[in-house]
Amino acid sequence: MMSLDLPAAFTLDAARRSGVRKDQVYGMLDRGEIERIGxxxxxxxxxxxxxxxxxAAASAIHPASTLCLTSALVHHDLSDAIPFASDIALPRGVRHPAGFEHVVWHSFDDATFALGREFIDAGGGVRVAVYSAERAIVDTFRLMHREGDDVAHEALRRWLRRRGSSPSKLLKIAAAFPKALPKLRVALAVLL
Incomplete structure (x- = not known):
């Protein structure tokens, strides 16, 4: 099976560099060995x-791709939402990949993009980035006008009930986001 010579997530250009021709990639697609994601x-x-x-597919194109907002909250079990699409952040100015059906793209500031990024194994040797629980909470407070205040407050409540949650760690991340910090301080004062 030809697909074993390729990583679990790859671009057509990466396949060509590995010595796999375009017609071979499309042959694998026709046989159901791989799926086209974008x-x-x-x-x-x-x-x-x-x-x-x-x-994983977004990361094959842009390694900076990072699971964020509601999708990251769900990953950290801080929300019961069932997102129809994955929330994926890229640094501001990076072009969002075309053809992804179930992705909502977000552009985050370069200066704070790496703050709270963690890496996990998505299977098949593919490592992907996810914002930490703390960063996801801060972003949800920062973008409360889009995400909803109920989502932000519920995530914070769940996080505070966890053993080892540290409000000081949360506030340290929030300090990099001046718009989120006051809202988060007020919410912590009410919940603690």
Missing amino acids: RGVFIRSDVVDPAFISL
Whole structure:
């Protein structure tokens, strides 16, 4: 099977650099060995965790791709939402990949983009980035006008009930986001 020579998530350009021709990639696609997730990006869905397929494909194009907002809250079990699409952040100014059906793209500031990024194994040797629980909470407070104040407050309540949650760690991350810090301080004062 040709797909074993390729990573679990790859671009058409990466396949060519590995010595796999375009017609061979499309042959694998026709045989169901791989799936096309976006324009020019493919994945071996039999080895990648279904929860991270879009993120793994996005990471094959842009390694900076990071699961964020509601999708990150769900990953950290801080929300019961069932997102129809994955929330994926890229640094501001990076072009969002085309052809992804179930992704909501977000552009985050370069200066704070790496803050709270953690890496996990999505299966098949694919490592993807997810914002930490603390960063996801801060972003939800920061973007409360879009995400909803109920989502932000519920995530914070769940996080505070966890053993080892540290409000000082949360506030340290929030300090990098001047718009989120006051809202978060007020919410912590009410809940603590």
